[in-house]
Amino acid sequence: MKIVLALCLSIVVLALVGSVERLRGHYIVSTTGNAIRAGHIAPHDYKILFMKSVVEMRGERCDLAIDTLNQVIAIAPYFWDARNNLGICYAAMGAPNHAKAIWQEILKEWPWHKEASANLQEIDRQRSE
Amino acid sequence: MLFAYLAIASNLVFIPGLFDGHDLPKKVFVLALGLAALIRVIHLPKTKSPFIYCVMMAYLTFSIFNLFFVVNYSLFLERLSLDIAFIALYMALSTTKFEEKDIGLFHALLVLVAVAACLSQSYWPEEKGVMGNYGFTAGLAALGALSALSLSSSFWFAILEIVVAAFLILSVFQSRAALGVLILVMILRMIIFETKRNLSHIIALGTLIILFFSPLIISQFDRPFNRPLNRALQWRNVLAMIADNPLGIGAGQFQIQYPKYANARARDPEMLEIIETVVPPNISYRGQHEAAHNDLLEIMAERGVVGFVLFGLLLFLILSSPKSLTGAQLGLYIELLFLLGWGIFWFPLAHPTFGATFSTIAGLLRSVNEDRARALS
Numbered sequence: 001m002k003i004v005l006a007l008c009l010s011i012v013v014l015a016l017v018g019s020v021e022r023l024r025g026h027y028i029v030s031t032t033g034n035a036i037r038a039g040h041i042a043p044h045d046y047k048i049l050f051m052k053s054v055v056e057m058r059g060e061r062c063d064l065a066i067d068t069l070n071q072v073i074a075i076a077p078y079f080w081d082a083r084n085n086l087g088i089c090y091a092a093m094g095a096p097n098h099a100k101a102i103w104q105e106i107l108k109e110w111p112w113h114k115e116a117s118a119n120l121q122e123i124d125r126q127r128s129e
Numbered sequence: 130m131l132f133a134y135l136a137i138a139s140n141l142v143f144i145p146g147l148f149d150g151h152d153l154p155k156k157v158f159v160l161a162l163g164l165a166a167l168i169r170v171i172h173l174p175k176t177k178s179p180f181i182y183c184v185m186m187a188y189l190t191f192s193i194f195n196l197f198f199v200v201n202y203s204l205f206l207e208r209l210s211l212d213i214a215f216i217a218l219y220m221a222l223s224t225t226k227f228e229e230k231d232i233g234l235f236h237a238l239l240v241l242v243a244v245a246a247c248l249s250q251s252y253w254p255e256e257k258g259v260m261g262n263y264g265f266t267a268g269l270a271a272l273g274a275l276s277a278l279s280l281s282s283s284f285w286f287a288i289l290e291i292v293v294a295a296f297l298i299l300s301v302f303q304s305r306a307a308l309g310v311l312i313l314v315m316i317l318r319m320i321i322f323e324t325k326r327n328l329s330h331i332i333a334l335g336t337l338i339i340l341f342f343s344p345l346i347i348s349q350f351d352r353p354f355n356r357p358l359n360r361a362l363q364w365r366n367v368l369a370m371i372a373d374n375p376l377g378i379g380a381g382q383f384q385i386q387y388p389k390y391a392n393a394r395a396r397d398p399e400m401l402e403i404i405e406t407v408v409p410p411n412i413s414y415r416g417q418h419e420a421a422h423n424d425l426l427e428i429m430a431e432r433g434v435v436g437f438v439l440f441g442l443l444l445f446l447i448l449s450s451p452k453s454l455t456g457a458q459l460g461l462y463i464e465l466l467f468l469l470g471w472g473i474f475w476f477p478l479a480h481p482t483f484g485a486t487f488s489t490i491a492g493l494l495r496s497v498n499e500d501r502a503r504a505l506s
Contacts, residue, residue: 001182012167012210016161018206022203076385080388112396
């Protein structure tokens with residue numbers, strides 16, 4: 001019984017460290033809006049990482065944003081908005097086919113994603129021109 | 130008793146200015162409290178473990194086994210640790226000796242927490258950091274207080290009882306579910322109070338049946354009384370998730386896996402809502418359901434059918450254990466029922482502070498029930 005409790009103790013300590021890390025990340029985002037720094041502090045929080053990726057996209061650093069979004073998708077594979085942004089990044093980096101495949105995949109699983117649908121239409125329109 | 134007071138006080142933990150939909154400050158506090166409780170449990174003298182501890186360990190072991198299906202290990206670890214913290218709190222409190230006046234103080238603290246949480250709403254609205262879910266804390270507090278006061282026939286106590294009841298009803302009015310559960314539990318309280326026989330086995334079984342069948346029945350009606358019931362739509366999708374993953378998706382994985390099923394059997398309108406962060410960098414994204422809004426469905430989805438059966442057994446053991454439902458035990462018992470009933474439409478057992486509150490009350494109930502004997506002996 002004591003061995004089990006000692007194992008539980010180590011699990012709780014590990015989780016406590018992780019939660020404090022996430023708390024620090026959210027606090028930094030809430031008070032300073034610095035999602036990049038928060039993303040470095042809490043690299044396991046998919047919402048903070050998503051914020052970081054948006055800031056990177058706004059700074060026109062799609063190469064960095066792709067890395068961050070891939071991290072987000074690895075820990076939250078059904079976060080449609082992250083996938084949509086990944087498609088935008090690929091389109092901006094000159095890989096429209098890859099972007100189109102991503103948006104089609106989103107719409108297959110979640111047909112009401114307006115942004116993915118609009119992005120898909122836009123890329124088709126641009127290609128037809 | 131310090132553990133019990135701190136567990137109740139955890140409902141007020143927050144950081145001003147931190148908008149957290151995840152109750153992260155509360156989570157950190159409860160994990161630290163659980164750690165302290167674990168250290169205390171480890172230092173208890175070696176004795177024969179009661180059956181309920183074995184069920185708890187089996188439940189934890191099975192939850193760890195679900196590691197094979199986990200996608201997000203960080204959330205898994207956090208959720209599992211919360212369960213460990215709840216169990217540690219239960220063990221620490223159930224092996225401690227309490228006087229009747231300690232339980233009275235505990236109820237008084239619950240009332241204070243409810244009032245503090247209620248008052249804080251005016252100063253710190255949700256986007257500025259949430260101090261506590263005052264409606265539900267009030268429900269919990271007043272139920273315990275009502276039962277404690279019922280023991281006295283004093284006129285002034287009766288007046289106080291009416292005031293507390295009025296406060297309670299006004300507070301919980303913000304939630305239809307809480308109000309409904311409250312009325313049911315109060316009726317049950319009256320029945321228990323008036324009946325001389327020990328009904329705990331019947332109530333335990335009845336509660337489990339209601340908790341199990343409520344989502345199955347309610348999910349058939351998405352517009353009862355011509356009003357939309359989004360929970361019903363969500364539950365249909367959760368049932369699809371359970372059918373696909375009978376062994377569970379892993380603790381803490383609900384919010385990660387649900388979007389995949391949000392369109393499985395019904396179109397979940399809440400998944401279309403856009404959330405906008407209130408602070409820079411002002412990002413909007415679609416809402417992610419962080420919970421199934423039904424405790425038992427969520428446990429079944431995350432821990433699988435085996436984990437669900439073990440959890441059901443655990444609840445049955447907790448609810449059927451009191452040898453009599455009088456005095457301090459009655460207040461604690463109906464507080465547990467209120468939390469469980471509220472779990473039909475919300476997720477108190479998955480929430481850090483309400484989960485801690487539940488295990489604290491269950492631990493106190495066991496301690497009082499064992500006639501102040503050490504539970505490990």
